[in-house]
Amino acid sequence: MERIPILKMGEFLLVTIQVDMHDRLAMQLQDDLTDRISATGARGVLIDISALEMVDSFIGRMIANIAAMARILDAQTVVTGMQPAVAITLVELGLTLTGVRTALNVERGMTLLRSLLDEADGVAHDAIADREDADVGAEE
Amino acid sequence: MSVLKNDLMPVRTANDIVVVRQHVRALAIELGFSLVDQTKMVTAASELARNTLAHGGGGTARIEVVAANARRGLKMTFEDRGKGIADLELAMRDGYSTGGGLGLGLSGTRRLMNEFELQSKPGEGTRVSATRWK
Amino acid sequence: MTPRDTSVLPSVLQKRSGELLDAWIAHQTSADGYRPDLMADAELRDQSRELLASASAAVSAGGLESPTHPSWQATRQLLGSIAESRATAGFAPTATATFVLSLKQPIFEALRKDVQNPERLADELWNATTLIDRLALQTMESTLEARERVIARQHEDMLELSTPVVKLWDGILALPMIGTLDSARTQVVMESLLQRIVETGAEVAIIDITGVPTVDTLVAQHLIKTVTAARLMGADCIISGIRPQIAATIVHLGVDLSEVATKSTLADAFRLALARTGHSLGRAPARERR
Incomplete structure (x- = not known):
């Protein structure tokens, strides 16, 4: 079966979506990614959608699900490279992907992932009492 | 309104949704729609085709190039013989969903198009048509 | 015949x-x-x-x-x-x-x-x-x-020329809007802003509406949609120059701007944008200035 490849780079997983995805492929990616996060103990996931010409509510929901599941598995998710036309359409559709972090391109996305990780690790060294505040900060 | 082009396509599998999307994209480019408009129409087609498949158990998509008052447009009509919709008003509301989705399919799609028409009777099926003018 | x-x-x-x-x-x-x-x-x-x-x-x-x-x-x-x-x-x-x-x-x-x-x-x-x-x-x-x-x-x-997107600094764009905004113009301008964000890789865009006399519901909604779309792309927007009357209108219309960063002047917005992109601004000591 057709699959979207997932690359591992250090403690990050990298996915570039370049095909017009049908629904099964999207579901497969969601399953594969969560499997890989737990298998590799990855701390961050970067999904580059710069080649995607369309994101509908199904794919949008898949992206939001991946981010939510990754968070439970202690990994941060950043979506990069969304095209203006795609972003405008998503907003018009009413889908704002709340809770998903975004960056303009892969390079910025990697920087954002690293800073999110530093933030999260900083919390771990601090007193437990501070944790709640910091977690809220990381979520916004 | 006159019809310049008329294509009937099946919506039976998840792959058909992709084919419908690509067909809508090709026609939208041919008609000279802007990239943003193209994306809106392709997304609308994807949402409606998925509704036909998920709620109507499959059906057909009719994609037409239409003309009226010196303007040209793209009209898509999705039809199924599924269980139909009992409360049309409720179905059009943001956040309403029976298929486990976000409930943005119909209400969101209406915002992507210029004209939108929903006809359905419980037990007889559903017919949605949406048009965007150049 | x-x-x-x-x-x-x-x-x-x-x-x-x-x-x-x-x-x-x-x-x-x-x-x-x-x-x-x-x-x-x-x-x-x-x-x-x-x-x-x-x-x-x-x-x-x-x-x-x-x-x-x-x-x-x-x-x-x-x-x-x-x-x-x-x-x-x-x-x-x-x-x-x-x-x-x-x-x-x-x-x-x-x-x-x-x-x-x-x-x-x-x-x-x-x-x-x-x-x-x-x-x-x-x-x-x-x-x-x-x-x-x-x-x-x-x-x-003409629509595109009427509102140019300008680069203020590395990674900071500004869109100074002047004159009455109708829905069509706002849409064109917003699309070109988003396009420029991609082209320049700008992380912050300032939409300055100092020169805009009135804002109606549709225009306010376009502004919010643009800010949301920019966020989806990975860029932040700041709206500056909201006049008191417009602020009153926006509240009166029930438009929610709480998710959007707003500043009263373009200068304040620029300062915030610099801070967000990791730049700092300060006066050089007197002897180095000359």
Whole structure:
């Protein structure tokens, strides 16, 4: 079966979506990614959608699900490279992907992932009492 | 309104949704729609085709190039013989969903198009048509 | 009128194509609208020859039956491009119409030579008139369409020019909006802002509405949609220059701006943008300033 490849780079997983995805492929990616996060103990996931010409509510929901599941598995998710036309359409559709972090391109996305990780690790060294505040900060 | 082009396509599998999307994209480019408009129409087609498949158990998509008052447009009509919709008003509301989705399919799609028409009777099926003018 | 299999018009057009062309060109070059300054004689001749050949082919293929007959397809396209090139060259619409209408007399003369029976001649003249009318009407339509296209293009250009997206700093764009915002203009401007964000890789965009007198619900919603779309792309927006009256309107309209960063002046917004992109701003010590 057709699959979207997932690359591992250090403690990050990298996915570039370049095909017009049908629904099964999207579901497969969601399953594969969560499997890989737990298998590799990855701390961050970067999904580059710069080649995607369309994101509908199904794919949008898949992206939001991946981010939510990754968070439970202690990994941060950043979506990069969304095209203006795609972003405008998503907003018009009413889908704002709340809770998903975004960056303009892969390079910025990697920087954002690293800073999110530093933030999260900083919390771990601090007193437990501070944790709640910091977690809220990381979520916004 | 006159019809310049008329294509009937099946919506039976998840792959058909992709084919419908690509067909809508090709026609939208041919008609000279802007990239943003193209994306809106392709997304609308994807949402409606998925509704036909998920709620109507499959059906057909009719994609037409239409003309009226010196303007040209793209009209898509999705039809199924599924269980139909009992409360049309409720179905059009943001956040309403029976298929486990976000409930943005119909209400969101209406915002992507210029004209939108929903006809359905419980037990007889559903017919949605949406048009965007150049 | 006359069934086409009995009409001699197709055969006359073909047989006498050479002399028809010469007579037609002679008519054109002696007409009032003749503008050798706008179009070279060689081009005029090419255009005339192509159109005559195309119309003749259409008539032979049964085009006299109806204006929507498929045989007219090629002629229609040809007239479209002729009308467009003439409109661009600066010909008046009447000159373009005269170009087609001046073909009438040469065809009449040719028919008169070939058809002796007066009744037949009347029928054939009617056929020829139908043909010319059809061509002329199509020309007018194409001319109008070409003009509409030019106007639409100019309108778009104006919309884009009216609000330039400027780069303030590395990674910071600003969009100073001036004048009344209607829904169409806001949409165009917002699309070009998002496009520029991708092109420049800017992380922060400031939308300054100091020069905007009023904001209605639709425009406010466009602003919010743009901010949301930019966030989806990975960029932050700051709205600056919201005048007190506009703030009151926005609250009154029930538009929720709580998710959007707002600053009262462009300067404040710029300072915030610098901070967000990791730049810091301060005065240099006095002795280094000179």
